[in-house]
Amino acid sequence: MLLPQPHAADLLRREIQFAAGRLGFAAVLLPRITTFTDFFKSLLPAPPLSVINDEQRVLTLVEALRTRPDLYGSGSPWVLAENLLQLFDELTLFHVSLPDSTGDFIEWLGKSYALPADQPAMQREARLVHTLWKAWHEQLSAEGCQDEAGHYLYQLAKSLDHIPAGNPIFVVGFDHFIPAERRWLETLNKRGQVHLLFSPLENHPPAHSGLTLSPKERPGLPPSPFTELLDACYQAGDTTLKDRIVAFKSKYPDSPLAERLKTLAADQLEQEVRAV
Numbered sequence: 001m002l003l004p005q006p007h008a009a010d011l012l013r014r015e016i017q018f019a020a021g022r023l024g025f026a027a028v029l030l031p032r033i034t035t036f037t038d039f040f041k042s043l044l045p046a047p048p049l050s051v052i053n054d055e056q057r058v059l060t061l062v063e064a065l066r067t068r069p070d071l072y073g074s075g076s077p078w079v080l081a082e083n084l085l086q087l088f089d090e091l092t093l094f095h096v097s098l099p100d101s102t103g104d105f106i107e108w109l110g111k112s113y114a115l116p117a118d119q120p121a122m123q124r125e126a127r128l129v130h131t132l133w134k135a136w137h138e139q140l141s142a143e144g145c146q147d148e149a150g151h152y153l154y155q156l157a158k159s160l161d162h163i164p165a166g167n168p169i170f171v172v173g174f175d176h177f178i179p180a181e182r183r184w185l186e187t188l189n190k191r192g193q194v195h196l197l198f199s200p201l202e203n204h205p206p207a208h209s210g211l212t213l214s215p216k217e218r219p220g221l222p223p224s225p226f227t228e229l230l231d232a233c234y235q236a237g238d239t240t241l242k243d244r245i246v247a248f249k250s251k252y253p254d255s256p257l258a259e260r261l262k263t264l265a266a267d268q269l270e271q272e273v274r275a276v
Contacts, residue, residue, distance in 0.1 A: 001033045001170045008173065009033040031170070036181075040155035043162050047154060050145045057085055057147060064135050071128045084132060091133070092149035093178045098133055105130045156184045163193070172197045225256040 003009060013030055020028035034042075052060070061081040065072060072080050091098070099105045106126045110117035117123075140146060146154070157180070163169070169188060174196075177185065188194035223231070229252070232244045266272045 001031050001172055002036055002039055003033065003172055004035070004174050006035055006038070012172070037152070037155075040152075040159050043159055044155060047146070047151060049151075051151045052140070052143075052145045052147055054085075054148070058082060060139060061085060061132065061136065064132060064139070068131070071131060084129070087129065088133060088136060089147070089149040092147070093153065093180070095179065098130055102127050102130045153180050156180045160184065160187055163188070165191070165193075167193060168195065169193055170195045170197060225252050226260070228252075229256050 001012065003012070012033055016030060017028060058078070058081050061084060062077045065077040065081060090096075099108055106123055107117050109115070109122060109126055110119075113122075115122060140150075171185065171194060185194055185196070229248060232248045233241075235244060264271075264275050266275060
């Protein structure tokens with residue numbers, strides 16, 4: 001079972017044990033519950049290129065910025081480096097290739113945002129991003145390493161050759177997938193190995209409909225009014241939320257949320273966090 005982050009693993013284990021008890025099982029052999037990243041680490045051999053960690057990445061980019069103060073002015077190179085690396089990761093994960101020249105990049109941005117290409121602020125930021133994006137990849141190539149985002153794409157592609165045939169994989173709780181993750185899921189779906197719980201791929205029938213697990217298919221657990229309410233709230237499709245509310249209320253006049261919602265007066269963030 002693959003989760004977006006590891007903190008929900010203990011709760012999920014308890015829920016599985018509770019559900020097994022409701023079905024009359026005295027014991028249950030729990031699945032392995034982990035994240036995509038940890039799953040790939042245990043599945044794959046050492047990568048062919050060394051992976052630069054986040055601290056090294058920030059230091060490398062800060063050094064590059066300090067040699068080009070004309071690019072960013074009087075701001076903090078540390079803050080700028082962290083923001084740029086977040087942007088670089090998104091560009092890598094979504095397979096975005098920047099044009100070769102800064103001028104082409106500025107023109108491309110202008111067309112994308114329907115703005116004139118001679119905007120000084122846009123030109124300055126475009127020049128900053130383009131220059132450092134190119135310098136960053138030249139640095140990675142010179143040192144014979146890759147960043148975490150590039151390594152993750154490598155893991156997604158390579159793992160398909162290492163997952164044992166017939167090994168079922170449940171992907172739980174994600175609200176979006178990058179294109180490479182979608183291709184990974186689609187490949188496993190063709191093998192009949194993957195099941196998605198609470199997945200946005202329901203928005204794309206019929207191509208992805210085989211990747212979903214509907215409430216009717218959840219083995220042994222008839223949906224409760226509360227479960228049906230959640231399904232109605234997060235249902236994908238053309239029906240409006242208002243129409244779904246009216247339909248649900250006609251079936252359940254008394255709200256399943258009546259005993260579940262509470263109001264808390266909190267005058268500081270610490271109190272809110274403790275309550276959650």
